Amino acid sequence: MANKLTLGIDIGSTTTKLVLLENGKSVYEKYQRHLSQVRQTTLEMLLELKKAREIDKLSVAVSGSAGMGMAEAAGLSFVQEVYATGEVVSRLAPDTGVVIELGGEDAKVIFFNGGIDERMNGSCAGGTGAFIDQMAVLLDMTVDEMDAESLKATRIYPIASRCGVFAKTDIQPLLNQGASKADIAMSIYQAVVNQTITGLIQGRKITGKVMFLGGPLYYCEGLRRRFYKTLDLTPERAIFPEYALYSVAMGAAMYAGDAEELSFDEVIRRIEESAKTEKKRSDRLPPLFENEEEYADFVARHKKASVPETDIASYSGKAWLGIDCGSTTTKLALIAEDKTLLYTYYSSNKGNPVELVREQLAHIYDLCGDRITICGSSVTGYGEDLIKHAFHIDEGLVETIAHYTAAKHYQPNVDFIIDIGGQDMKCFRIRNGAIDSILLNEACSSGCGSFIETFARAMGYEIAEFAKLGLKAKAPVNLGSRCTVFMNSSVKQSQKDGASVEDISAGLSSSIVKNALYKVIRAASPEELGKNVVVQGGTFYNDAVLRAFEKELGTDVIRPSVAGLMGAYGAALHVMKSEKSNILSPEELSSFKHESTSAICKGCANHCHLTINRFADGGRFISGNQCQKALGIDKAEELPNLYKWKREYFESLKPTEGGKRGKIGLPMALSTYEFAPLWYKLFTELGFDVHFSALSNRATYEKGQFTIPSDTACYPAKIMHGHMEELMEKGLNLLFYPGLTYNVDEHAGNNHYNCPVVAYYAELLKGNMEDLQKVHFLFPYLSLDSERQLVSTLLPPLREVDKSISKSEVKKAVSAAFAFYEDYKSALRAAGSDALSFAKEHKKRVMILAGRPYHVDPEICHGIDKLATSLGFVVVTEDAVAHLAPVQYVKVLDQWTFHARLYRAAAFACENENVELVQLVSFGCGVDAITTDEIRSILESKNKHYTQIKIDEITNLGAVKIRLRSLLGALEERS
């Protein structure tokens, strides 16, 4: 009998793998990156196999996300990849408890103990291998280099693990602040581990041996170490089989045993033929240019928009230097007295902007010689503080003002400026010569320039070439306007459908434009933007993006020839008043040295991770701090801050001791931030010692992250798990977090609901935190509509706890509790009034940092309140001022108590000259998708600025600072 040959073909998102089994034994294995040329690569590999071995007949099965369509079209059997892995492992290593497999874009976990359970990451979780690749690019390293570097790490920074876009926003400032690459690399791995835990393990216990599979885990030692450490694995419990890379292909080969036998040539023929029949799934858009003429017009039109240059070699006189140290690129512009350009520079940061600026400065000094004197220097962008300190730059300028200065110089009547940089998107509307509203992209949609660039590189092109190809696209692919992770898979899909590089380049350009228009600007028509639109930022050098923008908008726009340098150019223009500069002299520059170390601030419980930069002249620059304490400054004058007031109030609710009914624990999260005084008084009156969990920090979240079932829920909800853990650790056996479909009725809207998450999170906790079975977790559904209703809804569950509790006792307690809660509200409002009068008296601006009550949690608002006071704002909460404005008539159903306060707070801001409103929005908050537009329209109807800050697990304060400073800058300019 002839030997039975079975072939498994695994086509993942980045690689193709082949495994040939002979009577169930592996005899041939091959691995190759396919660069999205799926079919071609597979055929090449098959032909190679054909050369290597004499094969007559064989059975074939295909697996992998990218192989699905091909298998179908070729009439070959297909096996889902996780299923394939499950098969292999249960046959070859039956004592495995859990498999963790990270692939190019997917992450999978399979549990074998207690019923097989196979899981894949959700569509938001983003890639893993692709994520590591992207991060390596960001660090300007190869994946291998990054791995080697990670082994030298000494500390871990928190990096958002939700998706690549988020992580980038965290990593970029770390790089700019000079954190070591080794530490960042290790932190990236930790982020991957955390993502696997929250996204996939989701509360299931890891028991037995853990098998690690897939490329990233195979290649990255550092990643494996983080998994061992986090999952607390001993070496005996971790398995790395030799088939780690080939497990899916091997599973497919085993599965192929049941498939029909074909001749090898037939297999090849079918795959070749499949090109014709495979279903096309992606949509196409019209081309960017209908014909050559249109293109010629376009080129001629934009040529007109250039800034004159002056030859630096022949110029002598005064000059001013502008530096724009952005998140991914650094730009410099040196201008002459007539505002013409003497010298410009544009380069990617390569992970070390300080060194880059030093080099450039030295070069500029060389070019200047004795003829040119630098009379002033200004720096803007993410790296502003660092560069300013390092080189003694005269002025630090917030980006928005820099950009506006440049655009205004260029087009005095500019109505709208859109700047798309490497990492962020800034749009501002100009009204009456001042910045009227500022729109910045949220961390989630920041798929800007760097995204196209990463993609171009992944496909083997330089960005300029890639853009050029896009212009020639005949049928650009329609990739939608979603976050980059989604786009990533859409691009892969279109590649499979045979889209050309041209079509993909043009499609990506359209996506970016749609993001800008519909996600950031939220415009439906070009009229909304005004007549004179200036587009700038490095991304607009890309003609395909520029053209896509014009097409989507249906109108022509102006792109200055220095589009990418507008920040630097604006900074230079802005500092032209200066006569003498303090910038490091050529001599000082030649002895310039810079080193950075990391430390943890012991100033308060936040324990900020600091990066300390030391310069040769003894100068020091500290970053990473949330407040001024780390800098050794104890502000003599501390401005009123109601966030702080509230936190202190909640911390003052200390448990009484020796209560006759024992202890009860309440998580200080979600609705407790509103009702803590109520429950505190109620239970104290009833003879309980009331223990709240402490205000959160990062560790609180990490403590609970293992039991979170839905990773797209908001951070304030997810942190709840940690609070419950903490209460149980304290040994509390009776826990309380009520179900509150209805909030208190403040008679300010159509109804008084809570959002579903606040209302019902207790159900989820009970269902997913096993340890809660061991304690008495009380979550009755209560009504706060009246004392009577609270008494009658509360009595039965209380009796469950202690039969001796009588109705009259509860009545008395409820009465006292409501009074205590009212006292709290009065005190809060009084504190609000005090803050407002303080501001008036001292001529300070007031910021209503408007969100939900739970946003005062230090881990949720990430110290934004402190940042605001450090910028000179008196900070009040929405609930401290909402009662000062009438109930608002809004265009949406005003049915949530917490949200109705927001509308009134906005109205209050409108009535008061010195009051601004900044809205905090938690990522994933569905309700705020509704409130934000309303609050904006309330504010804008009275010509107020609207500022929104999206916050999540980790929030990069650098971006927040830019936003708040822009607001401040715009306010100052207006007055």
Added chain:
Amino acid sequence: MQDKYFIPFTEQMKKEYTILVPNMLPMHFKLIMSILATDGFKTELLETSGPEIAETGLKYTHNDTCYPAILVIGQFIEALQSGKYDPHKVALIMFQTGGGCRASNYISLIRKALIKAGFDYVPVISFSLHGIEDHPGFKLSLKLYHGMMYAILYADLLMSLNNQVRPYEINKGDSAALCDKWIKKLGLELGTQRISYRKIKKNYIEIVKSFAAIPLKKEPRVKVGVVGEIFVKYSPIANNDLENFLVSEGAEVVVPGLYDFCLFFVYNYMLEPKLYRKKIYLYPLFKVLYKFLCNKKEDLAKAIRANSSFDTATPFDHVAHMAEDIIHHAVKMGEGWLLTAEMVELAESGCGNIVCTQPFGCLPNHICGKGMMKPIKELKPDVNIVAIDYDAGASRVNQENRLKLMLANAKKIMLEKEKNGETQ
């Protein structure tokens, strides 16, 4: 608090305007529209599809809004812009569930989008049992509600039979053709004749018999239940044609009907006074209504059982108590406890393979869907649930790959059961 952008649908409009209906559940909506016609309403079901719908929606509403809102808005505005209708002679209708989920804001979001698109004069009717808004031209009599109840029962029946027959039919298209035939016939009856329960019961029997007469080849197929957020669960535009995909992959689809969702509301109303010690004088009335509605469903089930071997839906009262141990009946936002209960019910009735669909970032489903999977698994260790998020930008391959994993496991479970069955 009536908002100032509210444009009432007047009695004059009732005579002149065509009301456009979004596409969610074509069979149900067609029958309901026939009922509305008896009272003089002119309605038209929008049957457009394609990526332009979502794109138009994204243009006119906040991109983080739930996907169903984006689709409904997109479909409406696309229709208004198409030139097919005189925008001054159309009104829009959307059902409004009310409650703490943001879905109760669809109406407001549609209005805001209309303003943005320059159609601020187009009236939007909220169709809800609560009577949140006052439209003089859209007052429904008890008679109409009565008719709608039968429309939903009929459509649920057709949907269920079609799901049970279509995958096995020998002549492709038999079942679909039969559905069309019945929708036409029933629509005509409901739209023109006085409601007679005797006639309706006779129709039940005829429908069941007509489906039972379709020639089938019995082949083993895995049963897959589809539950989730109401719009995404039913609408093929929202769920990328989920039902057809599952059938083409060798499954028989089981989709709980719309009638239960209506009962869910009545049930919650009934519970409210008890739960929160509210004084609601209509309480006894709700009890009577609940009983009445449950009986109607049971009558239908009896007709099916007596005349065929088709599966029948579990009585609502029974479904309601299935998940009581893992989720409280107070959880009423969105699909609330019913979603969890439906999953348990599916598992109980031998359909442990479940797709739980939701729009990306659906708030109630954090709790009632994804949040309940662990407890459901503890209760029913055999279940094989996959949660799929739908969104304008979600990759279809990604979704299908996850569905394929669920199907692969479903087939494995089926084979194992067969094997065990043989050895026993």
